[in-house]
Amino acid sequence: xxxxxxxxxxxxxxxxxxxxxxxxxxxxxxxxxxxxxxxxxxxxxxxxxxxxxxxxxxxxxxxxxxxxxxxxxxxxxxxxxxxxxxxxxxxxxxxxxxxxxxxxxxxxxxxxxxxxxxxxxxxxxxxxxxxxxxxxxxxxxxxxxxxxxxxxxxxxxxxxxxxxxxxxxxxxxxxxxxxxxxxxxxxxxxxxxxxxxxxxxxxxxxxxxxxxxxxxxxxxxxxxxxxxxxxxxxxxxxxxxxxxxxxxxxxxxxxxxxxxxxxxxxxxxxxxxxxxxxxxxxxxxxxxxxxxxxxxxxxxxxxxxxxxxxxxxxxxxxxxxxxxxxxxxxxxxxxxxxxxxxxxxxxxxxxxxxxxxxxxxxxxxxxxxxxxxxxxxxxxxxxxxxxxxxxxxxxxxxxxxxx
Amino acid sequence: xxxxxxxxxxxxxxxxxxxxxxxxxxxxxxxxxxxxxxxxxxxxxxxxxxxxxxxxxxxxxxxxxxxxxxxxxxxxxxxxxxxxxxxxxxxxxxxxxxxxxxxxxxxxxxxxxxxxxxxxxxxxxxxxxxxxxxxxxxxxxxxxxxxxxxxxxxxxxxxxxxxxxxxxxxxxxxxxxxxxxxxxxxxxxxxxxxxxxxxxxxxxxxxxxxxxxxxxxxxxxxxxxxxxxxxxxxxxxxxxxxxxxxxxxxxxxxxxxxxxxxxxxxxxxxxxxxxxxxxxxxxxxxxxxxxxxxxxxxxxxxxxxxxxxxxxxxxxxxxxxxxxxxxxxxxxxxxxxxxxxxxxxxxxxxxxxxxxxxxxxxxxxxxxxxxxxxxxxxxxxxxxxxxxxxxxxxxxxxxxxxx
Numbered sequence: 152x153x154x155x156x157x158x159x160x161x162x163x164x165x166x167x168x169x170x171x172x173x174x175x176x177x178x179x180x181x182x183x184x185x186x187x188x189x190x191x192x193x194x195x196x197x198x199x200x201x202x203x204x205x206x207x208x209x210x211x212x213x214x215x216x217x218x219x220x221x222x223x224x225x226x227x228x229x230x231x232x233x234x235x236x237x238x239x240x241x242x243x244x245x246x247x248x249x250x251x252x253x254x255x256x257x258x259x260x261x262x263x264x265x266x267x268x269x270x271x272x273x274x275x276x277x278x279x280x281x282x283x284x285x286x287x288x289x290x291x292x293x294x295x296x297x298x299x300x301x302x303x304x305x306x307x308x309x310x311x312x313x314x315x316x317x318x319x320x321x322x323x324x325x326x327x328x329x330x331x332x333x334x335x336x337x338x339x340x341x342x343x344x345x346x347x348x349x350x351x352x353x354x355x356x357x358x359x360x361x362x363x364x365x366x367x368x369x370x371x372x373x374x375x376x377x378x379x380x381x382x383x384x385x386x387x388x389x390x391x392x393x394x395x396x397x398x399x400x401x402x403x404x405x406x407x408x409x410x411x412x413x414x415x416x417x418x419x420x421x422x423x424x425x426x427x428x429x430x431x432x433x434x435x436x437x438x439x440x441x442x443x444x445x446x447x448x449x450x451x452x453x454x455x456x457x458x459x460x461x462x463x464x465x466x467x468x469x470x471x472x473x474x475x476x477x478x479x480x481x482x483x484x485x486x487x488x489x490x491x492x493x494x495x496x497x498x499x500x501x502x503x504x505x506x507x508x509x510x511x512x513x514x515x516x517x518x519x520x521x522x523x524x525x526x527x528x529x530x531x532x533x534x535x536x537x538x539x540x541x542x543x544x545x546x547x548x549x550x551x552x553x554x
Numbered sequence: 555x556x557x558x559x560x561x562x563x564x565x566x567x568x569x570x571x572x573x574x575x576x577x578x579x580x581x582x583x584x585x586x587x588x589x590x591x592x593x594x595x596x597x598x599x600x601x602x603x604x605x606x607x608x609x610x611x612x613x614x615x616x617x618x619x620x621x622x623x624x625x626x627x628x629x630x631x632x633x634x635x636x637x638x639x640x641x642x643x644x645x646x647x648x649x650x651x652x653x654x655x656x657x658x659x660x661x662x663x664x665x666x667x668x669x670x671x672x673x674x675x676x677x678x679x680x681x682x683x684x685x686x687x688x689x690x691x692x693x694x695x696x697x698x699x700x701x702x703x704x705x706x707x708x709x710x711x712x713x714x715x716x717x718x719x720x721x722x723x724x725x726x727x728x729x730x731x732x733x734x735x736x737x738x739x740x741x742x743x744x745x746x747x748x749x750x751x752x753x754x755x756x757x758x759x760x761x762x763x764x765x766x767x768x769x770x771x772x773x774x775x776x777x778x779x780x781x782x783x784x785x786x787x788x789x790x791x792x793x794x795x796x797x798x799x800x801x802x803x804x805x806x807x808x809x810x811x812x813x814x815x816x817x818x819x820x821x822x823x824x825x826x827x828x829x830x831x832x833x834x835x836x837x838x839x840x841x842x843x844x845x846x847x848x849x850x851x852x853x854x855x856x857x858x859x860x861x862x863x864x865x866x867x868x869x870x871x872x873x874x875x876x877x878x879x880x881x882x883x884x885x886x887x888x889x890x891x892x893x894x895x896x897x898x899x900x901x902x903x904x905x906x907x908x909x910x911x912x913x914x915x916x917x918x919x920x921x922x923x924x925x926x927x928x929x930x931x932x933x934x935x936x937x938x939x940x941x942x943x944x945x946x947x948x949x950x951x952x953x954x955x956x957x
């Protein structure tokens with residue numbers, strides 16, 4: 152949700168440009184501040200940022216994005232499985248990447264392609280198995296299971312168009328990293344060969360759509376070794392999200408993940424269903440994380456005006472929450488997991504706004520929710536990992552340090 | 555002193571509700587901010603918080619409350635002695651704790667009981683000695699000295715009424731922890747037997763007072779291994795406090811501790827005597843820590859209105875200090891060691907206000923001293939351990955890091 156001022160919106164941020172009565176209501180009745188997901192100036196991925204917002208020391212516990220996205224999409228992987236987050240993408244005849252998301256290919260088509268790739272046989276070593284599965288749109292999970300593997304390998308995804316996919320390289324001198332890089336390079340080569348000639352891609356070409364003719368991988372990782380929230384704070388914690396990565400982080404934190412009908416992780420998600428599910432879940436949970444992915448999608452697409460519309464829908468969610476929860480016993484905190492600039496299309500290192508309303512907060516003088524107004528609030532500037540202790544303290548779930 | 559807004563005070567904090575001309579004067583002529591004793595949202599005990607305010611990294615150096623309280627009360631213990639902070643408390647005939655402070659028993663009566671308990675013989679092992687001593691009201695020190703002891707033992711004090719005292723358990727697998735737990739359990743059993751039949755408790759029963767018929771222990775610890783302030787900053791540092799814990803932390807930091815007549819660590823303490831002693835002491839000290847305990851007492855008792863009165867007396871202390879020190883050569887900093895909520899009666903993780911006045915501070919626009927107004931000040935949000943370097947630098951006592 153957080154952004155920088157953009158020319159297209161008269162140098163307002165999308166948040167500032169949005170009609171946002173409920174966000175402003177939370178700011179007005181709450182305590183506000185700005186929050187660095189990791190540290191000032193450091194652009195955070197959604198994985199480390201969400202880990203931080205759940206109170207974990209991301210710098211220490213982060214073990215790659217792939218495994219988080221995999222468990223979030225319901226893929227059954229085990230601790231130790233080396234898992235990548237991959238995209239179906241489009242390369243031209245010279246091998247240059249021309250669309251990193253294969254035109255945001257539809258779920259059903261991505262599933263057909265993934266099923267084909269899963270049929271490929273890995274020749275050697277014989278004690279390694281792979282799993283390839285599509286999740287949402289172009290996003291896929293690719294995981295290796297075997298006795299001698301390592302997450303210390305580089306990405307094939309260069310992160311931008313106009314370049315060729317990179318060879319996966321071992322990042323240390325271990326035999327495990329070398330083996331893993333070799334297996335992944337071989338498989339990605341086989342995937343490309345299979346996709347190039349896949350009937351579905353011929354169809355897409357006819358329809359004028361970018362072919363999903365390559366798999367770009369990044370974020371080799373394993374399930375992080377973290378204590379469940381229930382154990383740290385003695386709470387029942389639930390997640391309402393559609394984005395597999397966020398669901399994965401929440402699962403890794405031991406949270407219950409609610410599946411909401413119509414929640415898709417896209418701008419077309421059913422916003423009010425998520426709000427309704429959250430209110431319902433609050434009856435049996437101490438803490439509910441409600442996540443909307445769509446603001447990030449429009450940012451990566453450099454579409455500030457659509458982002459404004461999404462923020463207005465998020466405001467609708469908050470209106471529903473404020474209307475259907477008891478203000479005398481409920482705390483509501485609103486923040487973003489990172490700044491994404493609609494000008495650069497990238498995650499940026501600017502802090503994000505944070506507002507917390509509820510019975511015992513020290514209300515401040517902020518009356519609007521935005522990147523700039525929240526910076527004047529009573530929380531001042533905190534770190535991502537400070538938020539969870541702050542919230543848990545408000546609901547009486549932190550332990551005293553010292554006596 | 556710091557608190558959250560409370561309904562009883564029209565959603566002001568006690569600090570905001572108090573008439574506080576001198577506190578406001580300090581804010582107005584100074585630089586202000588908010589301070590997290592340890593980190594945002596983490597409720598701090600007075601021990602770790604005071605260590606932090608003296609500039610120590612509490613998370614690293616903290617070694618339990620018991621030993622700090624003991625040396626603060628003038629009890630002679632040595633490095634290595636395993637020392638608990640204990641309360642005289644009241645259990646009913648079913649063994650349930652009904653008053654964790656035995657009606658805040660008077661000093662003289664607590665002393666009589668402690669003297670009786672000190673007569674009990676520890677049968678085995680023969681090379682361990684114990685010491686039992688009352689300090690203020692229900693508070694006592696209980697210390698073990700011997701060659702094979704450990705601080706890795708749990709508390710007998712469950713921290714609330716309506717439960718039975720807990721058995722002390724070893725917190726690791728060492729023979730030392732097991733032995734220590736066994737000795738303490740045996741002694742606490744003997745203490746209970748002696749207190750139940752103590753003539754003083756029969757008297758208290760007749761007077762309708764809760765019997766001090768059990769000893770509840772917590773915070774096994776040793777004297778922390780920290781560098782004296784004199785060595786870190788080349789200063790003469792003095793403490794004016796009555797609360798044994800604060801005196802203990804100051805002693806551990808190598809500070810001189812001044813005994814002030816009439817300073818009791820209770821709401822009935824002689825506020826102006828402490829102010830006078832501080833002014834006197836400043837003639838020969840570079841740094842004086844003046845501590846008032848009473849605000850915390852009224853918070854734990856959930857009495858916001860009495861807390862307002864105490865804050866007004868603290869304001870009187872500051873008025874005296876401002877009047878009797880030279881503003882051209884004196885810095886005055888006012889803060890709290892933690893937030894205590896008069897609503898929950900607990901230490902809470904909210905930050906505390908901080909104001910520093912003196913000749914060379916960068917004055918800001920804050921004109922009132924409170925949790926909320928200070929948050930708008932020029933110090934922004936700092937950590938407890940940042941305060942001492944800030945103050946020492948203002949008086950020219952910090953060393954440059956780097957060249």
